[in-house]
Amino acid sequence: xxxxxxxxxxxxxxxxxxxxxxxxxxxxxxxxxxxxxxxxxxxxxxxxxxxxxxxxxxxxxxxxxxxxxxxxxxxxxxxxxxxxxxxxxxxxxxxxxxxxxxxxxxxxxxxxxxxxxxxxxxxxxxxxxxxxxxxxxxxxxxxxxxxxxxxxxxxxxxxxxxxxxxxxxxxxxxxxxxxxxxxxxxxxxxxxxxxxxxxxxxxxxxxxxxxxxxxxxxxxxxxxxxxxxxxxxxxxxxxxxxxxxxxxxxxxxxxxxxxxxxxxxxxxxx
Numbered sequence: 001x002x003x004x005x006x007x008x009x010x011x012x013x014x015x016x017x018x019x020x021x022x023x024x025x026x027x028x029x030x031x032x033x034x035x036x037x038x039x040x041x042x043x044x045x046x047x048x049x050x051x052x053x054x055x056x057x058x059x060x061x062x063x064x065x066x067x068x069x070x071x072x073x074x075x076x077x078x079x080x081x082x083x084x085x086x087x088x089x090x091x092x093x094x095x096x097x098x099x100x101x102x103x104x105x106x107x108x109x110x111x112x113x114x115x116x117x118x119x120x121x122x123x124x125x126x127x128x129x130x131x132x133x134x135x136x137x138x139x140x141x142x143x144x145x146x147x148x149x150x151x152x153x154x155x156x157x158x159x160x161x162x163x164x165x166x167x168x169x170x171x172x173x174x175x176x177x178x179x180x181x182x183x184x185x186x187x188x189x190x191x192x193x194x195x196x197x198x199x200x201x202x203x204x205x206x207x208x209x210x211x212x213x214x215x216x217x218x219x220x221x222x223x224x225x226x227x228x229x230x231x232x233x234x235x236x237x238x239x240x241x242x243x244x245x246x247x248x249x250x251x252x253x254x255x256x257x258x259x260x261x262x263x264x265x266x267x268x269x270x
Contacts, residue, residue, distance in 0.1 A: 023054040023055075023056060025051055025052060025053050025054070026051070026052050027049045027050065027051050027052070028049060028050050028052060028123070029047060029048075029049045030047075030048045030049060030050065030116060030119045030120060030123055031047075031048075031119065036048070037112075037115055038108070038111065038112045038115060040107055040108070041107075045103070045104065045107065046103070046107075048100070048101055048102050048103055048116040048119075048120075049101050050067070050098040050099065050100055050101070050120055050123065050124070051083075051087075051098065051099040051101065052096070052097075052098055052131075053084070053087035053088065053090070053091055053096065053097040053098065053099070054091075054096055054131070055091050055094055055095065055096050056091075059091075059092075059094045060094050060096075060132060061093055061094025061095055061266055061267055061269050062094070062134065062137075062266060062267045063128075063132060063133045063134030063137055064090075064093070064094070064095035064096075064133075064134065064137045064139075064260070064265060064266035064267075065090075065095055065096045065097065065098070065124065065131070065133045065134075065137060065138050065139065066086075066087075066090050066095060066096075066097050066098070066138075066139045066140070066141055066179075067097075067098045067099075067100055067117075067120050067121060067124060067138070067139070067140045067141070067175075068082070068083055068086050068087060068097060068098065068099045068100060068141045068142075068143075068146075069100045069102060069117065069140070069141065069142040069143070069146030069147075069149050069150055070082035070083040070099065070100075070143055070146050071142070071143040071144025071145045071146045071147065071182075071183075071239070072104075072144070072145060072146075073105075073144070073145055074104055074105040074113070074145045075104055075105050075106075076104065077101060077102075077104075078143065078144075078239070078241065079099065080241070081239075081240075081241025081242050081243075082143040082144070082146065082181075082239075082241045082242075083099040084099065085241060085242035085244070086099075086141065086241075086242055086253075087099055089242060089253050093257060093266060093269050094266075094267075094269050095266060096131050096132075096133060098120065098124060100116065100117065100120050100146075102116040102117065102146075102149065103116055110149075110152065113149050114149065114152050114153065114156045115156075117140065117149055117150070117152070117153050117156075118153060118156050118157050118173035119168070119173070120140075121138060121140060121153070121157065121172075121173045121174070121175055122160070122168050122169065122171045122172070122173045123168055124138055125138055125171050125172065126167065126168045126171050136176055137176055137265050137266065138175060138176050139175055139176060139177040139178065139179060139260075139265065140153055140175040140177075140178055140179070141178070141179035141180075141181065142178075142179070142180060142181065142183055143181045143182065143183065143239075143241070144181070144182055144183055144210075144238065144239065145183070146183065147180045147181055147182060147183015147184060147210075148183050148184065148185045150175075150178055150179070150180055150183065151178070151180060151183065151184050151185070151187060151188070151191075151217075152187075152188045153173075153175055153178070154174065154175070154178070154191065154192070154195070154196055154197060155187070155188045155189070155190040155191045155192070156173075156188070157172070157173040157174040157175065158172070158173060158174070159172050159174070160172050160173065174197070175197050176197060176198075176265065177197050177198040177199065177200070177260070177263065177265050178196075178197055178198070178199045178200070179199075179200045179202075179256060180199060180200070180201050180202070180214065180217075181202045181203070182202065182203045182204065182207055182210035182211075182214075182238050182239070182240075183203075183210060183213075183214075184201065184210070184213040184214050184216075184217045185209075185213055186213075187217075193220055193221050193224035193226055194224045194225060194226065195226075196221055196224070196226040196228075197226075197227075198226070198227035198228070198259075198263050198265070199217075199221060199226065199227070199228045199229070200228075200229050200231075200256055200259045201214040201217060201218055201228065201229065201230045201231065202214070202230075202231045202232075202252055202256075203231075203232055203233075204232070204233045204235065204236030204237055204238070204240070204248070204249070205232050205233060205234050205235065205236070206235055206236055206237060207236065207237060207238040210238060211232050214230060214232065215230065215232065218230040227263065229259050231252060231255055233248060233249060233252075235248060236248045236249060
């Protein structure tokens with residue numbers, strides 16, 4: 001009896017250790033080989049992809065997820081503080097995260113990047129069952145240039161084309177919420193603020209272009225009846241990213257979490 005108890009305890013310990021072991025990140029292409037629209041070549045920079053940051057199975061929180069577009073002036077990607085660190089915080093909350101490597105200037109323009117963003121949403125939604133996601137809780141976050149990209153997504157998104165030969169294109173590309181961090185410039189043509197998804201806006205007041213643009217978008221969305229929350233820190237700079245240890249910005253991701261919980265886009269987690 002003692003031996004049986006010891007064996008059971010050992011097996012349980014191994015099982016718990018396996019459940020808590022982090023799952024490795026991996027990449028998935030947005031399109032099959034040779035089928036990337038608007039492609040100008042066949043090299044690595046012509047093939048946009050998502051990096052998956054899975055949740056440890058025992059920490060999964062009600063199927064919440066986020067797609068993250070780092071900034072970098074459209075000529076590079078700030079993959080660390082505006083990508084991986086954001087994804088890891090979402091993982092801490094029990095949400096699956098995806099970092100988008102989109103096509104860059106000068107080789108590609110905003111049309112290609114917007115195509116990458118909407119395709120990323122469709123791809124994640126098409127694999128919701130595989131990733132154990134709620135297809136109605138898929139957000140899109142953008143930083144700086146990635147924030148401008150994120151703002152363009154609602155106008156470019158739609159319910160999907162039911163007649164498409166590509167099953168992924170039959171799926172909705174609309175994000176369920178937006179996170180725009182020191183980004184919003186002017187909106188694209190066709191922007192309908194009345195139907196905008198719930199939006200979290202963040203910038204530093206000293207970063208006047210992003211701060212004033214975010215404030216104006218808040219006013220416009222609020223007047224249109226959309227769900228929107230604005231945070232402008234009184235000092236600081238552009239490009240603070242996750243800001244884990246920053247005395248100026250470190251609370252912002254907790255404020256984002258509160259926004260998501262209040263909007264029922266994720267459950268409260270400890």
